[in-house]
Amino acid sequence: DVKVTQSSRYLVKRTGEKVFLECVQDMDHENMFWYRQDPGLGLRLIYFSYDVKMKEKGDIPEGYSVSREKKERFSLILESASTNQTSMYLCASRRGTGESYEQYFGPGTRLTVT
Amino acid sequence: KNQVEQSPQSLIILEGKNCTLQCNYTVSPFSNLRWYKQDTGRGPVSLTIMTFSENTKSNGRYTATLDADTKQSSLHITASQLSDSASYICVVSARAGSYQLTFGKGTKLSVIP
Numbered sequence: 001d002v003k004v005t006q007s008s009r010y011l012v013k014r015t016g017e018k019v020f021l022e023c024v025q026d027m028d029h030e031n032m033f034w035y036r037q038d039p040g041l042g043l044r045l046i047y048f049s050y051d052v053k054m055k056e057k058g059d060i061p062e063g064y065s066v067s068r069e070k071k072e073r074f075s076l077i078l079e080s081a082s083t084n085q086t087s088m089y090l091c092a093s094r095r096g097t098g099e100s101y102e103q104y105f106g107p108g109t110r111l112t113v114t
Numbered sequence: 115k116n117q118v119e120q121s122p123q124s125l126i127i128l129e130g131k132n133c134t135l136q137c138n139y140t141v142s143p144f145s146n147l148r149w150y151k152q153d154t155g156r157g158p159v160s161l162t163i164m165t166f167s168e169n170t171k172s173n174g175r176y177t178a179t180l181d182a183d184t185k186q187s188s189l190h191i192t193a194s195q196l197s198d199s200a201s202y203i204c205v206v207s208a209r210a211g212s213y214q215l216t217f218g219k220g221t222k223l224s225v226i227p
Contacts, residue, residue, distance in 0.1 A: 004157070031213060033213075040219065041219065042203070042217045042218060042219040042220060043158075043203070043217040044217075045214065045215075048213055050213065056213070058214075090157050090158075092157075102160055102163065103148075103160070103215070104160075105150075105157035105158045105159070106157050107156055107157045108155070108156060108157050110155070
């Protein structure tokens with residue numbers, strides 16, 4: 001079974017803090033993704049990575065950066081957390097981009113910025 | 115603009131009853147359509163994936179249908195159980211080889227005893 005794990009289920013940070021969210025997958029997938037999920041808005045793509053050290057902006061990259069130094073690990077960084085970044089953050093991974101490739105999600109990190 | 119619309123937004127049904135959730139999309143070109151189940155506070159879990167050439171796919175009590183001509187899909191749940199209470203999300207991929215998925219906002223299903 002594919003496992004996507006996220007470092008924290010719940011996180012509370014203060015405005016202005018630097019925040020790291022970590023995601024690890026154990027199936028040697030090339031592609032990894034970070035989404036945020038807000039009530040009434042659905043999932044929105046922040047960043048994705050298709051290879052080590054490669055990254056692409058998604059729909060809402062402002063205020064975020066990412067790092068992928070190893071294939072299995074994809075980190076989301078909030079350089080200076082703000083209250084409007086309070087959200088559920090979901091990491092996902094996928095082997096390829098073919099039609100049948102499944103995308104697997106982690107359990108999510110609920111981040112509260114106060 | 116690519117969009118995925120789901121209806122209803124929420125639904126309450128009695129345990130043991132059947133229900134059908136709807137998904138309409140305007141994503142073009144179309145590659146595949148996925149249905150996910152998301153329990154409260156958890157990550158989404160895949161139920162089905164259908165490509166352009168498939169018009170039905172089953173996973174236990176879950177059956178998804180796809181009409182690529184009308185750009186509509188439905189998820190039918192048979193003999194609902196309390197554990198079916200969750201949000202169901204319809205997701206469409208624009209083309210094979212694309213990294214981007216377009217997500218619907220989900221239908222929140224509550225199954226009551």
